Amino acid sequence: MTANSLMESDRAHWIHPVASWRDHEERGPTILGSGKGSWLTDIEGRTLLDGFAGLWCVNIGYGQESVVEAAAEQMRLLPYATGYFHYGSEPAIQLAERAPGDLDHVYFSLGGSDAVDSAIRLIRYYYNVTGRPEKKHMIALHRGYHGSSTIGSGLTGLPAFHAHFDTPTPLQHHISCPYPYRSEAADDAAIIAASVAELKAKVAEIGQDKVAAFFTEPMVGSGGVIVPPKGWLTAMQQACRELDILFIVDEVITGFGRTGPLFACEHEGLTPDLLTVAKGLTSGYVPMGAVFLSDRIYRAIADNTPPGVAVGHGMTYSGHPVSAAVALEVLRLYEEGGLLANGQKSGAYLATKLPGLLDHPLVGDVRSLGLLAGVELVTDKQAKTRPAADLNLPGHLARIGYDNGLIFRAFGDGIVGFAPPLCITEDEIDIMIERFVKSLDDLLTIKEIRDAIG
Ligand SMILES: Cc1ncc(COP(=O)(O)O)c(C=O)c1O
Numbered sequence: 001m002t003a004n005s006l007m008e009s010d011r012a013h014w015i016h017p018v019a020s021w022r023d024h025e026e027r028g029p030t031i032l033g034s035g036k037g038s039w040l041t042d043i044e045g046r047t048l049l050d051g052f053a054g055l056w057c058v059n060i061g062y063g064q065e066s067v068v069e070a071a072a073e074q075m076r077l078l079p080y081a082t083g084y085f086h087y088g089s090e091p092a093i094q095l096a097e098r099a100p101g102d103l104d105h106v107y108f109s110l111g112g113s114d115a116v117d118s119a120i121r122l123i124r125y126y127y128n129v130t131g132r133p134e135k136k137h138m139i140a141l142h143r144g145y146h147g148s149s150t151i152g153s154g155l156t157g158l159p160a161f162h163a164h165f166d167t168p169t170p171l172q173h174h175i176s177c178p179y180p181y182r183s184e185a186a187d188d189a190a191i192i193a194a195s196v197a198e199l200k201a202k203v204a205e206i207g208q209d210k211v212a213a214f215f216t217e218p219m220v221g222s223g224g225v226i227v228p229p230k231g232w233l234t235a236m237q238q239a240c241r242e243l244d245i246l247f248i249v250d251e252v253i254t255g256f257g258r259t260g261p262l263f264a265c266e267h268e269g270l271t272p273d274l275l276t277v278a279k280g281l282t283s284g285y286v287p288m289g290a291v292f293l294s295d296r297i298y299r300a301i302a303d304n305t306p307p308g309v310a311v312g313h314g315m316t317y318s319g320h321p322v323s324a325a326v327a328l329e330v331l332r333l334y335e336e337g338g339l340l341a342n343g344q345k346s347g348a349y350l351a352t353k354l355p356g357l358l359d360h361p362l363v364g365d366v367r368s369l370g371l372l373a374g375v376e377l378v379t380d381k382q383a384k385t386r387p388a389a390d391l392n393l394p395g396h397l398a399r400i401g402y403d404n405g406l407i408f409r410a411f412g413d414g415i416v417g418f419a420p421p422l423c424i425t426e427d428e429i430d431i432m433i434e435r436f437v438k439s440l441d442d443l444l445t446i447k448e449i450r451d452a453i454g
Contacts, residue, residue, distance in 0.1 A: 035062025057279035061423035074325035091324035103292035112252035112278035113147030115289035129304035143223030188229030218264035225374025256280025259370035288323035343422030380454030
């Protein structure tokens with residue numbers, strides 16, 4: 001097919017995720033053709049540095065032949081084996097065995113949204129079979145993201161995922177996200193104390209005996225790459241214990257080396273009651289996600305369901321052998337292949353480069369953890385003014401970045417996200433920063449944006 005006919009077919013038929021359908025009909029798709037390492041080539045032959053690893057998922061980078069081989073070999077041997085009716089396959093079992101720390105039971109999903117949805121269903125089941133059916137309410141963060149399933153979208157704290165979808169449900173609640181750049185609290189300890197107090201107040205308002213769980217990402221991803229102060233996660237876990245509610249950490253973005261260690265929870269040495277993952281588990285080469293359960297939750301469900309009675313939760317592709325074979329090879333590349341170590345090294349290098357961006361008239365804040373970074377653009381540094389929506393700054397910036405050979409995430413409120421593959425080198429990080437600064441400068445050639453700067 002020619003580029004033009006691909007464009008037309010896409011506009012006519014493909015409903016793209018989280019897109020303005022009308023805008024998409026008008027602009028059509030940006031069509032990518034191939035990738036190698038941290039680089040992509042579009043179908044017009046333009047080379048781009050992928051500063052966002054696809055959708056913060058291609059952590060191993062593109063073109064890893066050993067992963068392609070692992071998938072092909074598994075497809076030849078056994079392309080599908082169900083997990084239903086007590087069947088299994090070797091790669092799925094080997095992968096299940098790799099469950100982290102004390103979270104030694106795993107349910108495999110197809111991605112992050114259904115990992116979160118599985119967690120919600122299993123938590124409901126857990127409280128129902130352990131004699132506390134009134135514990136149904138769940139709390140999460142404003143700006144948090146937990147996918148777009150029918151119920152999970154209500155835990156997500158972003159308005160676009162609620163509007164016209166009838167979420168959050170009356171059983172879903174949100175508290176403020178810890179946001180150092182925009183917080184009025186005096187210091188990190190005060191930010192942490194405010195979150196703990198707000199969680200406790202929310203639980204008291206609902207009634208402690210009615211609250212099931214608190215869901216959080218270790219750092220906010222899709223809500224604007226916001227890094228809470230160190231110790232925040234631990235304090236929230238401690239509060240959940242005191243309140244007798246489950247503590248669920250959603251590591252769909254932060255898992256698999258994105259912030260440095262294999263899991264972001266390791267920064268604080270903690271183990272949640274349930275942990276959700278996806279993306280970096282297979283590095284986006286094939287779909288797969290998972291929800292890990294602590295032994296306590298698993299045993300309570302198992303022992304309170306009579307023998308012979310099925311726990312009615314399942315999906316045809318849960319524990320898919322090809323996805324599992326890919327995940328095993330991806331894990332090998334992170335560990336034995338040195339990608340985790342390279343990500344840590346490059347993440348530390350990126351952290352030294354980010355503060356230089358603050359010299360730019362549009363940059364109000366920079367923050368990062370490993371290879372997950374946020375740059376917050378403002379039109380008035382003193383007042384921390386977000387760019388007015390009618391400037392369409394994110395739209396202009398994404399287009400200009402692309403023209404300069406760089407892909408990043410330009411969020412609607414002027415925050416820019418970076419999450420390059422863990423294989424990125426220091427030289428490539430220099431290119432990423434150079435192209436980003438050039439793109440910011442190019443933004444200032446637009447009169448309305450230049451005029452808006454205070
Ligand atoms: C923290 C978090 N949870 C859940 C999801 C949903 O995952 P998926 O898009 O694979 O359904 C995402 C996706 O970005 C995410 O960032």
